[in-house]
Amino acid sequence: MRLKNKRALVTGASRGIGRAIAERFLEEGAAVWGLSTKEPEDLDDWKARAGGALRWVCADLGALPETEALAAALVKEAGGFDILVNNAGLTRDGLSFRMSLADFQKVLDVNLTAAFLLARAVGFDMARRRQGGSIISMASVVGLHGNAGQANYAASKAALVGLSKTLALECAGRGVRVNAIAPGFIDSDMTRALSPSVTQKMLERIPLGRFGVPGDVAALALFLASDESAYLTGQVIAVDGGMCL
């Protein structure tokens, strides 16, 4: 029960990586606020299994003025969070020269600006309460190395790394730690949308010889959320099977 008595807000928790993180946090004793655009289909079952420790919020984080107000309301409702996982994210791929302003902006709004608004509201409250805290943002190896066809996504993920390092410096004095995770290719709805030929090429680049699963990322998120990582802040850790070596 490494997260006993901790309150965690996990965005994008309805499926994929966010779902695995929320499940893992619940197993370890945390009370979890899950957030996504749509409720997971099995929410009632999941809530019953979690025995009152899971609450759900449906919201479009890309609706920015509302996101700012929502962040404040959630902090108030929960009485403050000990853990924030900025995991919600989306792609709108296309080559840069053909990418519309709307597609560029949409990805930045959800992946970056909403993460900033949540980290600001949750982090400010953590600092005020002086109980420590852990903020984790889901970046990507694409943000560290670039990827043709993903200028908007790569820019958002690179910026999340800069945001995390800056917040780490600003919050360290209050014991709040801020880190980022950079997954490689993780099996989820997001990557299942790619063509088989792209998927095969990716697999050939992974020294460990398999795609990641959401649980691989959740294991690191648990470590970063728990006191076991008490001396880590401002880091970006890749979970990519060695893909970027």
Ligand SMILES: NC(=O)c1ccc[n+]([C@@H]2O[C@H](COP(=O)([O-])OP(=O)(O)OC[C@H]3O[C@@H](n4cnc5c(N)ncnc54)[C@H](O)[C@@H]3O)[C@@H](O)[C@H]2O)c1
């Ligand atoms: N799957 C991968 O290979 C991979 C690699 C690197 C980084 N990531 C990052 O990990 C995170 C999770 O990815 P995944 O593969 O589980 O994706 P996914 O598409 O399976 O799940 C995305 C989640 O984000 C939520 N979401 C999307 N847009 C939202 C919005 N506007 N408002 C609120 N919630 C919204 C969805 O409801 C869903 O719960 C993302 O930030 C993604 O960029 C994934």
